[in-house]
Amino acid sequence: MCELLGMSANVPTDICFSFSGLLKRGGETGPHKDGWGITFYEGKGCRSFKDPQPSSRSRIAQLVKNYPIKSKVVISHIRQANRGGVSLENTHPFTRQLWGQNWTYAHNGQLTDHEKLPLGRTLPIGETDSEYAFCWIIEQLYQTYNEAPKDMLLVFKEIASYAHKLRQLGVFNMLLTNGEYMMCYCTNNLHWITRCAPFGQAQLIDADMVVDFQKETTHKDVVTLIATRPLTSNEQWNKMHSGEFCVFHLGKRIL
């Protein structure tokens, strides 16, 4: 199993606080020692930091933790390998170009018989079931829409139908974004929370850290976090149901 972390916000927001909690689970408070990755969007561009080393010991993870890269959309993942060795090419998140957009994805769970799903030009580079499923999604999307449809909600409903299929092959918890919309899909373990005014204090579960969001934000800010398990102990996270999906835009749930 792995852990996912995603963010959707209406203003560029730093994810240092939540990422600090996640990092601890990478070999310290959790068993996810087989690498970690994080992708930040800035406009249409995105940048990923990845390491096959445990996040709790990674120097690059320390940089990311201490360097407040502000972004409206972030996907992060820490890995406990089951399918595919511990290597850079097997480290999430994965990114592919579709319709002139960067699509980024991370998966928690395990699939069987996914090799029977047909792929086209979008091929996996590593050996994980996760990347295979992502390539299938991107290929299916391209076969359905040669270019981005005006109504992007159609796209996410379409992706939900693919996700339902993947759930029949095992456990499929997913974060997926095109840099503007953030979609999450739950099989058995995914939680989200939307923070907006009036902001309060939050206490991390995995580290002795408290943040007072009132000091860090303006009253217009809307920030949603999605995580495998709640990251804070004193807030009410929404637990997703099996087969449920959400789409967030600028921090707000729109589907």
Added chain:
Amino acid sequence: MCELLGMSANVPTDICFSFSGLLKRGGETGPHKDGWGITFYEGKGCRSFKDPQPSSRSRIAQLVKNYPIKSKVVISHIRQANRGGVSLENTHPFTRQLWGQNWTYAHNGQLTDHEKLPLGRTLPIGETDSEYAFCWIIEQLYQTYNEAPKDMLLVFKEIASYAHKLRQLGVFNMLLTNGEYMMCYCTNNLHWITRCAPFGQAQLIDADMVVDFQKETTHKDVVTLIATRPLTSNEQWNKMHSGEFCVFHLGKRIL
């Protein structure tokens, strides 16, 4: 104009020394203040560090300079924007998946009328002529070979024919790799050097730094560097001719 830096080696090698020299040109000894990027391969995976900030002031660049990520194949670029604004999506190197491989590319120069080249599914995300040309190359390659041919030299000869076409549209100096082979193509400004035993000392042009490669290497190491302008003052760099291309594999020139 921009500056390119590439490496091909037969053992994982750190590029800190050469990268230190290049960084100085990013806003200090050179005018290339509009961002920088570097891509390291590790097996089939690769990781990129990028920043639209000047490399001489970028904290991420400092990390890369001080953190010896060892790799057999590296491509780096510092940018002086001409086509496309200063943004992450316009920052080289660019990476796309082809045949289940990560292909990475950086360009120095400027093109006109490149928009007339037909694109397919491989679309640019930013606005640069450079990324456009890269997408065209990848698309042409896929149209020519649906899967990777056994003889990869055929592929690079094919790419050279595309590069000749691009050279007719302006200045096209290029580095391109699939993580195993490193190709460079020259219009007007590209140099390379192969270092092997007996190793000597090298003095950087852009910084007061000397390295004694004999202390850093074994007698079996072969390391080739490719750069827009020579990075060291006391070594003999090979100046490429207009229309010339090279392909390196494990540090050795093979084409």
